Amino acid sequence: MLNISKLGINKLIDSFRPFSSEQTSQRFFYRIIGLALKLIVSITAIYFIVSRIQRAESELSFVGFFGEIIAAPQFPLVLFASLILTTLNWSMEVIKWKILISTQFEVRWKTALKGVLSGVTFGVFSPNRLGEFVGRVLALAPDRRVSGSLLSFVNGLAQTLATFSFGVFGLVYFVQYFGYEVFGGFGTLAIQLTISSSLVLAIMLYFRVDLLTSLFQRISFLKAYHSYFIVFSELPNSILHRIYQ
Structure with missing residues (x-):
C-alpha cells in the first residue's frame, strides 16, 4: 500500500515538472505548424469564395442581382x-x-x-x-x-x-x-x-x-x-x- 502511494506521489510530482528544452521546442514547432496550417486553410477558403463571387459577377451580374435581393421587402x-x-x-x-x-x-x-x-x-x-x-x-x-x-x-x-x-x-x-x-x-x-x-x-x-x-x-x-x-x-x-x- 505504501509503495502504491509513493508511486502515485512520484507520478504527480513528475506531472508538474517542466518540460525539457527538446520537448518545449517540439511543442512550439507543432504549434507553429498548426497555426500555419489553419492560416493557409482560411486564406484558401476566402480566396475560393471571393473568386467564385467574381466569376459569378462577370457571368451573371452578381452584384446587381444581390442588390435586388437586399432591396426586396421579404429579405x-x-x-x-x-x-x-x-x-x-x-x-x-x-x-x-x-x-x-x-x-x-x-x-x-x-x-x-x-x-x-x-x-x-x-x-x-x-x-x-x-x-x-x-x-x-x-x-x-x-x-x-x-x-x-x-x-x-x-x-x-x-x-x-x-x-x-x-x-x-x-x-x-x-x-x-x-x-x-x-x-x-x-x-x-x-x-x-x-x-x-x-x-x-x-x-x-x-x-x-x-x-x-x-x-x-x-x-x-x-x-x-x-x-x-x-x-x-x-x-x-x-x-x-x-x-x-
Missing part, C-alpha cells in the same frame, strides 16, 4: 430564416458527430463543434466536399485521428444515404408523373421497383457496416491499421439509426 425575413436553419443544420451535425465519436472516446462539445466547423471550411474548396472529414479529424488528438477518420467515413455514408433516400422518393414520383407517356404502365412500375430496391439494398448495406471490419482486415498493406477497423463492428445499429435520421 430580412428570408435572411433570419436562413440563419436559423443554418444554425439548426450545424447544430444537428455537431450532435450527430458527438454521438458517433463518443462510441470510441469521449470528446467535449467544443471539440465536436470545432470539428464540424473545420470540416465545413475544408469542404468549401475541396472537390465534392471530400476534405470535410480532414477538418473534423484535425480537431481530434493525434492518437484518435485514425479512428476519427473511420467514423467520419461512416458519418459520410449516413449523409449520402439520407440524400439518396430523398432522391429516390423524388425520382419515383417523377417517373410516376412522367413515365406513363414514355415507358407505359409496366415499364414505369418496373423502373419504380428497381429504384426502390436500390434504396432498400443501400439501407441494408449501411446497417451492416460491421462487414467492413473483416473486409479491410483482409487487405495486407493495411496490416498496421487492422486494429482500428474494429470501430466498424463496434457501432450499434441504434447509433447508425440516429445519425441516419
Whole structure:
C-alpha cells in the first residue's frame, strides 16, 4: 500500500515538472505548424469564395442581382430564416458527430463543434466536399485521428444515404408523373421497383457496416491499421439509426 502511494506521489510530482528544452521546442514547432496550417486553410477558403463571387459577377451580374435581393421587402425575413436553419443544420451535425465519436472516446462539445466547423471550411474548396472529414479529424488528438477518420467515413455514408433516400422518393414520383407517356404502365412500375430496391439494398448495406471490419482486415498493406477497423463492428445499429435520421 505504501509503495502504491509513493508511486502515485512520484507520478504527480513528475506531472508538474517542466518540460525539457527538446520537448518545449517540439511543442512550439507543432504549434507553429498548426497555426500555419489553419492560416493557409482560411486564406484558401476566402480566396475560393471571393473568386467564385467574381466569376459569378462577370457571368451573371452578381452584384446587381444581390442588390435586388437586399432591396426586396421579404429579405430580412428570408435572411433570419436562413440563419436559423443554418444554425439548426450545424447544430444537428455537431450532435450527430458527438454521438458517433463518443462510441470510441469521449470528446467535449467544443471539440465536436470545432470539428464540424473545420470540416465545413475544408469542404468549401475541396472537390465534392471530400476534405470535410480532414477538418473534423484535425480537431481530434493525434492518437484518435485514425479512428476519427473511420467514423467520419461512416458519418459520410449516413449523409449520402439520407440524400439518396430523398432522391429516390423524388425520382419515383417523377417517373410516376412522367413515365406513363414514355415507358407505359409496366415499364414505369418496373423502373419504380428497381429504384426502390436500390434504396432498400443501400439501407441494408449501411446497417451492416460491421462487414467492413473483416473486409479491410483482409487487405495486407493495411496490416498496421487492422486494429482500428474494429470501430466498424463496434457501432450499434441504434447509433447508425440516429445519425441516419
